Amino acid sequence: MDLKQLECFVRVAEFGSFTKAAAVLNISQSVVSRQVRQLEIELQEHLLLRHGRGVLLTASGQRLFDHGKGILRQVQVAREELREQRDTLSGKVVIGLPPSISRCHTVDLVSAFRERFPGCALGIKEGLSHSMREWLLLGRLDFALLFNPAHSASLHYEHIHSEPLMLIGAASSNLPDTVAMQDLGSYPLIIPSEPHSLRRLIETQAARHAIILDVCLEIDSIPSLLDLIDLGMGYGVLFQSALVGRGNLPEGLKAAQIVDPPVPTHLFIATSEQRPLSRLAEKTLAMVREICMP
Secondary structure: HHHHHHHHHHHHHOOOOOOHHHHHHHHOOHHHHHHHHHEEEEEOOOOOOEEOOOOOOOHHHHHHHHHHHHHHHHHHHHHHHHOOOOOOOOOOEEEEEEEHHHHHHHHHHHHHHHHHOOOOOEEEEOOOOOHHHHHHHHHOEEEEEOOOOOOOOOOOEEEEEEEEEEEEEEOOOOOEEEHHHHHHOOOEEOOOOOOOOHHHHHHHHHOOOOOEEEHHHHHHHHHHHHHHHHHHOOEEEEEEEHHOOOOOOOOEEEEEEOOOOEEEEEEEEEEEOOOOOOOHHHHHHHHHHHHHHH
């Protein structure tokens, strides 16, 4: 057994697919299949059951999978500890940011990164939380900031910020200072489509309180959504930091906090449980906490 065979097997088991494992490992599917088959021959055990939708672990495969994850993690930790002995940082870190966070903080993050880690490379991918969650699982991101993420045993979440949802209307509207959750159904809403995390949060809270929402438009672009609200075409449900990159509420809009009960949105830092962060990624994560924490 060698580490390459073990890594191929563990990734196939994790994703239940040779295709996804090959994408994560950046090698061809035939190479992954051959490595796993050689491992089965060497151990004289069937480790995977192939079926039309992917693979399942056999009992022997499950035992090797449990051991294999720990072995690969220890190897990675050993590599990182050796790298930490170097005097200078090197390499690349790729982080994921939601559009609202990206608008507010990308310039500050890039400026701080270049100042603190000269000679290192930074990648920032912007996307919705559900997409970035998948990118993390596939190893395309070192870490990401996610709003209200779904539970995953493969990811670790660190809560960093919460803020209440606001009902947003045109300046000419008769929007009060606060709006009761029970009254939300009386406003024609312009909100993002599924599977946007904000849409899921709004609909979950509405269902919990037996409120029927009046969704008149589905718009995923927050700037376009705000323009339509400004024109009086409906109301939006957003959190404060999604409204603008910097400063106060845009001119022409009015905001009312949703109360009775208030509905908070939560921002988390997400990292992989299977892949330890490099020293550069750890230091970049600390920098992100510093800059993005309110």
